[in-house]
Amino acid sequence: MSHEFRPLIEVLRELNALVQIEASGFVFLVTEELHSGIIRLHNGQVKEVTFRMLRNDEAVQGLSMVSTAKLRFQPNDIPSYGNKMALNPASMKWLLGGFEQELAGRSETTAAIAAATARAPAAPTDAAPAWVDKRVRETIEQVALNYLGPIAGMLCQEAFETRHDPKQVVAHLATYLNSPQESRRFIDDAHKALGALR
Numbered sequence: 589m590s591h592e593f594r595p596l597i598e599v600l601r602e603l604n605a606l607v608q609i610e611a612s613g614f615v616f617l618v619t620e621e622l623h624s625g626i627i628r629l630h631n632g633q634v635k636e637v638t639f640r641m642l643r644n645d646e647a648v649q650g651l652s653m654v655s656t657a658k659l660r661f662q663p664n665d666i667p668s669y670g671n672k673m674a675l676n677p678a679s680m681k682w683l684l685g686g687f688e689q690e691l692a693g694r695s696e697t698t699a700a701i702a703a704a705t706a707r708a709p710a711a712p713t714d715a716a717p718a719w720v721d722k723r724v725r726e727t728i729e730q731v732a733l734n735y736l737g738p739i740a741g742m743l744c745q746e747a748f749e750t751r752h753d754p755k756q757v758v759a760h761l762a763t764y765l766n767s768p769q770e771s772r773r774f775i776d777d778a779h780k781a782l783g784a785l786r
Contacts, residue, residue: 593620593656597691602659604684607632613663616742619654624739624764627683630665634675634683648679652687660742723785724754731778732761735770754782 603615610632617625617639625639625647639647675683682690725748732740743764747757758778762771 593658595691596651596654596657597687599657599659600683600687600691603627606661607634607684611661611663612665613661614738616660616662616739617651617657618742618746619657622743622746623654624743625651626739634680637675637679637683644675645679648675648683652682652690658742662738724782727781727785728754728757728761728778731774731781734777735774736761736764755779758782 599617606613606615606629612630612632613628615627615629617627623640625637627634627638628636637644637647637651639650642650725744729740729744732744736743740761743761744757747760751757751760758775761778762774765771765774
């Protein structure tokens with residue numbers, strides 16, 4: 589996965605390249621606002637789309653409003669999960685190429701803004717990021733995996749790119765969970781696991 593956020597049109601072109609080679613696996617997406625989504629592919633067919641707790645057609649609609657994102661593909665030959673509600677033809681058409689015309693203008697605007705930003709002087713950074721023990725990262729990621737599933741690795745990577753205190757990382761990851769009770773259990777489990785490293 590690229591460490592840079594790219595215009596959505598480029599990310600969806602990469603998705604379409606995976607469709608063309610009949611890939612099977614999970615396409616993980618994350619936006620600059622740290623909203624996440626998963627597109628499940630099986631033999632190049634889109635089987636399911638989730639984005640910000642939305643599913644399929646609603647998820648595609650939500651995704652269409654995103655300007656930039658990162659993509660990571662995790663190959664996995666997943667069996668079909670039975671009769672899930674399929675995407676309607678309009679959503680599928682947009683996802684598999686219809687986005688080109690709609691997003692082309694938006695992409696040019698984003699590129700112009702990026703070019704203007706690149707010419708502006710860089711803001712001074714406060715301090716070099718603190719190095720975080722590899723065991724600490726792995727421990728937090730392992731606990732997160734139990735709560736967040738396969739997207740945990742990408743969310744942890746994002747969190748550690750912007751936060752260097754393990755407690756802040758844990759607190760941030762807890763915001764992705766569905767209820768305050770689940771968030772509290774995750775935080776408690778993560779702190780216990782980190783405590784066991786000492």
